[in-house]
Amino acid sequence: MSEQIDQALARKYDAGFVSEIESETFPIGLDEDVIARLSAIKGEPEWMLEWRLKAYRTWLKMEEPDWAHVDYPKVDYQSISYYSAPKSMKDKPKSLDEVDPELLRTYEKLGIPLHEQEMLAGVAVDAVFDSVSVVTTFREKLEEAGVIFCPISEALHKYPDLVKKYLGTVVPRGDNFFAALNSAVFTDGSFVYIPKGVRCPMELSTYFRINEQNTGQFERTLIVAEEGSHVSYLEGCTAPQRDENQLHAAVVELVALDDAEIKYSTVQNWYPGDENGKGGIYNFVTKRGLCEKNAKISWTQVETGSAVTWKYPSCILKGDNSVGEFYSVALTRGRQQADTGTKMIHLGKNTKSTIISKGISAGRSNNAYRGLVRMGPGAEGARNFTECDSLLIGDQCGAHTFPYIESSNPTAIVEHEATTSKVSDDQLFLCRQRGLDPEKAVSMIVNGFCKEVFRELPMEFAVEAGKLLEISLEGSVG
Amino acid sequence: MLSIKDLHARVEETTILKGLNLEIKPGEVHAIMGPNGAGKSTLGYVLSGRDGYEVESGSVEMDGKDLLDMEVEERAQAGLFLAFQYPVEIPGVSNMEFMKESVNALREARGEKALSSAEFLKKAKEACKQVELPLDFLKRGVNEGFSGGEKKRNEIMQLIMLEPKIAILDESDSGLDVDALQVVAKGVNSQRDGKRSFIVVTHYQRLLDYIQPDYVHILSKGKIVKSGGPELAKEVEASGYAWLAEAEAEGADA
Numbered sequence: 001m002s003e004q005i006d007q008a009l010a011r012k013y014d015a016g017f018v019s020e021i022e023s024e025t026f027p028i029g030l031d032e033d034v035i036a037r038l039s040a041i042k043g044e045p046e047w048m049l050e051w052r053l054k055a056y057r058t059w060l061k062m063e064e065p066d067w068a069h070v071d072y073p074k075v076d077y078q079s080i081s082y083y084s085a086p087k088s089m090k091d092k093p094k095s096l097d098e099v100d101p102e103l104l105r106t107y108e109k110l111g112i113p114l115h116e117q118e119m120l121a122g123v124a125v126d127a128v129f130d131s132v133s134v135v136t137t138f139r140e141k142l143e144e145a146g147v148i149f150c151p152i153s154e155a156l157h158k159y160p161d162l163v164k165k166y167l168g169t170v171v172p173r174g175d176n177f178f179a180a181l182n183s184a185v186f187t188d189g190s191f192v193y194i195p196k197g198v199r200c201p202m203e204l205s206t207y208f209r210i211n212e213q214n215t216g217q218f219e220r221t222l223i224v225a226e227e228g229s230h231v232s233y234l235e236g237c238t239a240p241q242r243d244e245n246q247l248h249a250a251v252v253e254l255v256a257l258d259d260a261e262i263k264y265s266t267v268q269n270w271y272p273g274d275e276n277g278k279g280g281i282y283n284f285v286t287k288r289g290l291c292e293k294n295a296k297i298s299w300t301q302v303e304t305g306s307a308v309t310w311k312y313p314s315c316i317l318k319g320d321n322s323v324g325e326f327y328s329v330a331l332t333r334g335r336q337q338a339d340t341g342t343k344m345i346h347l348g349k350n351t352k353s354t355i356i357s358k359g360i361s362a363g364r365s366n367n368a369y370r371g372l373v374r375m376g377p378g379a380e381g382a383r384n385f386t387e388c389d390s391l392l393i394g395d396q397c398g399a400h401t402f403p404y405i406e407s408s409n410p411t412a413i414v415e416h417e418a419t420t421s422k423v424s425d426d427q428l429f430l431c432r433q434r435g436l437d438p439e440k441a442v443s444m445i446v447n448g449f450c451k452e453v454f455r456e457l458p459m460e461f462a463v464e465a466g467k468l469l470e471i472s473l474e475g476s477v478g
Numbered sequence: 479m480l481s482i483k484d485l486h487a488r489v490e491e492t493t494i495l496k497g498l499n500l501e502i503k504p505g506e507v508h509a510i511m512g513p514n515g516a517g518k519s520t521l522g523y524v525l526s527g528r529d530g531y532e533v534e535s536g537s538v539e540m541d542g543k544d545l546l547d548m549e550v551e552e553r554a555q556a557g558l559f560l561a562f563q564y565p566v567e568i569p570g571v572s573n574m575e576f577m578k579e580s581v582n583a584l585r586e587a588r589g590e591k592a593l594s595s596a597e598f599l600k601k602a603k604e605a606c607k608q609v610e611l612p613l614d615f616l617k618r619g620v621n622e623g624f625s626g627g628e629k630k631r632n633e634i635m636q637l638i639m640l641e642p643k644i645a646i647l648d649e650s651d652s653g654l655d656v657d658a659l660q661v662v663a664k665g666v667n668s669q670r671d672g673k674r675s676f677i678v679v680t681h682y683q684r685l686l687d688y689i690q691p692d693y694v695h696i697l698s699k700g701k702i703v704k705s706g707g708p709e710l711a712k713e714v715e716a717s718g719y720a721w722l723a724e725a726e727a728e729g730a731d732a
Contacts, residue, residue, distance in 0.1 A: 448570030
């Protein structure tokens with residue numbers, strides 16, 4: 001069976017096309033001048049530039065982390081361009097009619113029509129293309145509810161005080177190497193603000209697309225949910241198929257004030273590179289949420305893309321009775337490498353966290369779960385439950401689990417369960433004997449394995465995630 | 479319907495089937511009996527095309543087509559069904575999803591429209607009833623946490639759902655008490671319609687009290703050494719398989 005798996009791993013990446021769009025792209029390289037230019041183009045307030053430069057200076061003194069279970073050639077940060085935007089975006093289009101049709105076609109091809117009437121009812125989209133936001137839909141409707149959903153570059157103009165108040169409060173500038181780099185050079189991303197007591201009337205979603213060559217994408221997302229508010233947010237990502245590796249170093253900060261709830265779902269399908277490991281996105285992302293009293297943050301991720309993934313969406317359960325959740329499906333194949341997991345930092349009393357991680361490895365890939373559960377001294381009566389399952393397809397891939405548990409409170413309870421299984425020949429044979437072709441069989445078995453996580457995704461996206469998994473597994477058995 | 483000629487097959491380096499011949503006409507029930515290690519289960523796996531079971535020589539035709547040339551799923555789509563001796567679990571995939579995919583894959587192969595959810599559900603409920611499985615089995619993961627007897631009944635439920643042309647039952651009686659055995663047999667008998675054929679592989683005669691075979695074949699060391707009617711099974715019941723060794727010794731002398 002393993003040889004069938006081998007020959008089959010050459011699968012097509014549907015989102016791998018390049019759009020012919022005239023872009024304004026910075027020359028490669030990074031120094032304080034580049035950051036100043038970037039900040040100027042965005043017309044940012046002075047304090048923002050200062051903030052960026054401080055981050056940059058911190059970053060210069062930092063070392064790229066090497067503790068993750070991944071192996072890749074060092075990134076040359078001077079060979080990357082730190083800003084790229086479609087030229088047509090220069091004179092900010094006021095409505096969709098003024099947006100370059102080629103851009104709209106790009107999103108249509110990806111299955112994300114940006115015309116509101118064609119969209120999934122009830123989902124507002126912010127489309128980020130390379131370094132800028134192209135369009136944000138349903139803004140009026142959201143404004144009626146008092147919800148702010150706009151590119152962060154725009155929020156810096158319109159709501160500078162809000163941004164200033166929360167930016168960097170959950171992921172500080174110098175938090176880690178990639179977060180510091182992002183803080184220095186982030187270009188766009190989404191800003192979401194849900195006022196007190198408001199239940200956001202629709203799903204919010206951001207769609208990230210890297211198009212230009214030799215550019216990095218450094219988006220920054222900030223979501224603030226005021227007391228008692230509620231929001232569900234989804235991000236999706238793709239990139240063209242290129243031979244060079246491209247860097248994606250994002251930062252996402254979530255702030256859930258008392259009694260608020262944020263549900264953050266990711267369907268990540270960056271270009272994974274070819275079967276020999278050539279090309280693909282380096283996905284080095286810092287995501288973290290802060291929960292105040294009785295608040296809840298739930299991370300759900302379906303990760304199928306990227307050559308190398310380094311990502312640990314985390315929750316700081318600061319307020320008493322706050323709840324953190326992490327549901328993850330990470331699928332690697334070919335030569336993909338993923339080191340992903342979460343951190344649940346319990347500070348408040350009776351805080352609760354749940355971690356369900358499903359790792360699927362095929363081909364010659366490596367898939368690691370790395371998770372930290374920390375019970376602080378004040379975490380009286382806190383509880384964590386972790387379930388960490390790995391599924392192997394074929395015999396040349398690897399699955400690894402690195403759980404870290406630290407407890408400074410004797411009343412806290414931490415549970416950890418882990419399993420490793422294989423898609424067995426017996427299961428495949430049973431399915432095929434019942435008339436299913438091997439691909440259908442594997443995708444059904446894998447979907448069954450992921451069921452607990454898919455259940456957590458918003459409905460429309462659960463279907464999409466299932467399909468994505470199916471496409472990703474295409475050819476993983478012959 | 480199924481014509482097996484001089485079939486030799488091996489698993490890894492060991493040749494297990496050594497010149498097996500069998501002709502099965504539509505509607506016939508053939509019981510294959512024999513001691514452990516005779517190649518009974520191997521026959522089922524070779525016919526269904528399992529990886530690792532390699533045909534060395536001989537031919538198998540099903541409805542005039544070369545069965546050995548087909549992929550596992552193509553054989554299933556052509557109407558060959560194997561009820562497993564040890565059904566495997568598929569966690570998280572419900573029996574219902576599994577059967578729906580399966581039924582529709584077979585329908586698609588026959589150029590028929592997929593069943594609607596309502597049509598499917600009706601059929602599935604009936605099948606459950608036939609083998610006395612509660613309806614919540616449809617929602618449970620395939621064989622997940624099923625008892626031995628439940629797994630066997632679940633196999634027969636699938637047989638009923640999939641309506642094959644020929645069904646191979648691989649020791650569907652093993653590990654069952656008399657009550658469960660009767661349920662399994664009843665399920666199988668309900669599918670005897672004069673057209674569907676069966677190969678009933680069993681170690682014991684007991685199952686054949688409930689599923690009346692047309693022919694009984696004794697398999698030993700990869701060959702059919704004796705064929706007869708239902709009375710042959712009784713003979714085995716009375717005298718065991720020891721006589722096989724004697725017969726063989728005689729054969730060697732001659």
